[in-house]
Amino acid sequence: MEELIIQQNRRYGRISEFVKSSGTSLTLGRGFNNDVILSDHFIAPEQLRFDYMDGKWNLKVLDDTNPVLINNKPINGDEISITSGDELIVGRTHLVLLLSSHPVERTRSLILSNWTANNRLRIALPIIAVVVSIMVAMLTDYQETSDEIRWGEMFAGGLLFGFLLIIWAASWALAGRLLRHKPNFFPQLFYTALIMAVLSVGTLFSGYAEYATSSSGFGSVIETTFLVLIFTVLLKYNLRFATELKRRGLTAFSLVAVLALFVVVMNYLEEKEFSASPEYSKVIKPPLAKWAADKPVASYLSDLDSQFSELQERDN
């Protein structure tokens, strides 16, 4: 026989309270003689009765002072049968009715759950990741330096980068502490460090799309997509360790996409109508970066002609 489970106060995926039936009936109300006692004053002393009959659990309303809602619809008449997962609202209390046969999701595994349990590795790995990340950031910086290498500045930059990683991870750890009672600082640090290292390397190659296609529009689309992707992944892990949200990937993506859209729109609105300086692509990248073959000069000159005509049309 299936048991009936009444679940209350489910917050952030952590079940606080539940009552399970132990026979073929269950009573619910404010009175102390009930199986499920609720202290909500908008519930009657004897409010509901659940009965198991013919393989189904049924619900009977005993008091009609206030409406009882099942899945947001008031119960007409006295008795209805229950489906697992139904949401019940009595008085101002929200309850979920479940049957013991209710399917459960498969077990989620913490990534690298072995090392999160191993205390030493748990701390060592993130620290190694941070150091690697700082080195990658400095290496990227070095590649973009064209004059004298100022080691002092470069180290300072690397340290600042590491500091920012820690601040980011710590902020999420604080959120995790508040929302899940578990900060998970080291996992946060680990993933932040790894993903930011990928971002650093990515910045080296930013502009390649613009350069190769000679189109700054296309280039900025690619760059924006890359940034949105990276930050979605980062946020997904941050959310995983700090919250109990289920659709983390989607949440992360939505947040990042909205932010990106906001930035794009602001830039567009701030564009000056008239600019006395030309706007053109300044990106130059090492050889082997462009895809298309070169134009012959004659072709370039005839394109020039079209460029002039385009100017006239735009003007008119």
Next chain:
Amino acid sequence: MVSSFVHKPEKFRLEYVAHDGSEGDIVLMDIDVIHDLAILKIDPLQKQFFSFNLDDLSKGEQIYSMGNPMDLSMLIIEGNYNGLIQQSRYKKILFSGSLNPGMSGGPAFDDQGRIIGVNVAKSGEQLSFLVPVSGLDLLYKRVIESGAAKDFNQIINTDLIKDQQAFYDQILEREWESEELGDVLVSGKLDESLKCWGHTIDEKDSYYIGVHKHCRSEDSIYISNKMFTGGFSYDYEWITTERLNRFQFYTVVEDRYSHAGANRVSDKEDATNYNCEESFVEISDHSWKVSTCMRAYKKYEGLYDVLLMLTTVDLNNKTLLAKAAMSGVSKENSVRFIKRFLGEIQWKN
């Protein structure tokens, strides 16, 4: 002052105050925007007037310049005629006297009181420029023949087109000398009116060497206080490195990769925004990134500011970066010039 009236006749009015305090209206008859001259008519015409001396002067001859500097009082300044400027697109007399602001437009005359030039600008201590009277004479004769001009914008447009045609014809019809710059042959001085110079950037802290050549025209045409035109320049930079890797070298090239400037146009009523296009072009067996930007003048049809910039992108440790900027050029002339400019770049083998 006259230019303000020409561009916004609904906002400005021309009036004069004579030496005896009498006032009256002025009619603007004609203008020459290239030489910065205008013919004004007052009513009634005065009985006493200057005449022109159209003969050549000799160097060292004593001449006098007259004007009203800083609205203080009428002043006469003595100086010498030092001949015509060599490096100039337009004929200018070098006057070794000190003009002051407010004297522009005033006459310069010989010891017989005949006008030999018009005050234009101060160039340094005891050095100033005068527009030769021949230009004024031509303009005056035009007024006598054709009467008062009606459409000043049209006159400006026509004069600018004619002027740039003469300039670019002169450049494009001659042989261009080649000069060596690193591994490349580039063009030398293309016109006598240009000022050319070169220098090398090789600081001891720097990991690359840049050899520069610059040529530019010192003249510009004043249209209004928000718009100048008539500029022309071209530059070459030969950049090499022995210490930087290719990523770092191209960071240097990127830093240097910015267009030369055209003359100032700061009002959106005067010109469109720049339209820029980039492409990869094969020139002299090498791969170049070429950027071309242009904008059209809104009030003067057929005239553009055109900017060209190109750099090689197929070598890891050296590049030639070439730029050219043309202000107030016609479409045909800019394409002609660019075609020739690109053609003259030769990689030595």
